[in-house]
Amino acid sequence: MAAQRSWSMLRRTAKPSHHGQPLSSNVRHHRATVSDLVALANRKLTLAAEERVRAIPAELKAMKAELAPKGLAKSGAALKRGQALCVRHIKEHGEAVATEYKWAVGQALTASQSWANEVAAGAAAQFEPLLTAARLHLTKLAAFTGRPDLSDRLVSEIESEVRVAEERVKLAVQAAFAERSRGLLRSLLATAGGLLGRLTRPGP
Numbered sequence: 001m002a003a004q005r006s007w008s009m010l011r012r013t014a015k016p017s018h019h020g021q022p023l024s025s026n027v028r029h030h031r032a033t034v035s036d037l038v039a040l041a042n043r044k045l046t047l048a049a050e051e052r053v054r055a056i057p058a059e060l061k062a063m064k065a066e067l068a069p070k071g072l073a074k075s076g077a078a079l080k081r082g083q084a085l086c087v088r089h090i091k092e093h094g095e096a097v098a099t100e101y102k103w104a105v106g107q108a109l110t111a112s113q114s115w116a117n118e119v120a121a122g123a124a125a126q127f128e129p130l131l132t133a134a135r136l137h138l139t140k141l142a143a144f145t146g147r148p149d150l151s152d153r154l155v156s157e158i159e160s161e162v163r164v165a166e167e168r169v170k171l172a173v174q175a176a177f178a179e180r181s182r183g184l185l186r187s188l189l190a191t192a193g194g195l196l197g198r199l200t201r202p203g204p
Helices: 002-013 025-032 034-070 076-107 113-121 124-144 148-200
Strands: none
Touching: 034 076, 034 124, 076 113, 076 124, 076 148, 113 148, 124 148
C-alpha cells in the first residue's frame, strides 16, 4: 500500500501546471531522477505481478471446478484453457509494463537512447515471477490430466509468449523515446523560430 501511495503522489506531482511548467522544486527533482522513476515503476509492476501469481492457481482451480461436472477436468480442453489463462496474464502484464515504462520515459527530464534500451532490456525481470508460476502450474495441470508428457511443450509455448511480450515492451519504450525526442526537437525549433523572428523584426 505504501508503494501505491508513493506512486499516486508522484503521478499527481509529476504533472505540469496549466502553463506547462513543473509545479514545485520537488517535482523537478522527480522528473530529473530517471532511476527513481524506473524504480517506482518497477515497484508498482512487482506488486501487480504478485497479484497475478496469486490469481493463476485460483483461476485454474475455478476452471477445473467448472469442467468437472462435464467430465472435462482432466481433458485436453483443460490443458488448453489453462495455457490460455497463463498467456492472458502474461499479455496483460506486458501491456502494463509497456505503459509504466513509457510513462517513465515521458517524465524523465533527461534520457538517452542507451538509457531507453537499458530500461527495455530490464523488462525481462518483470516477467520472471509470472513465467515461474506458469511453469509450475502448467506442469501440475499436465500431470493432473494424465498428460505429463505435454508439460515441456506447454512451458515452451509460454516461454515464447514471454519473449514476444518482452519484444513488445522494447518496441513501446523505443517508440516513446523517439516521440519524446521529436517533441523536444519541435519545441527547440519553435523557440529558435520565435527568437529569430524577434531579432529580424524591423524596428519602429
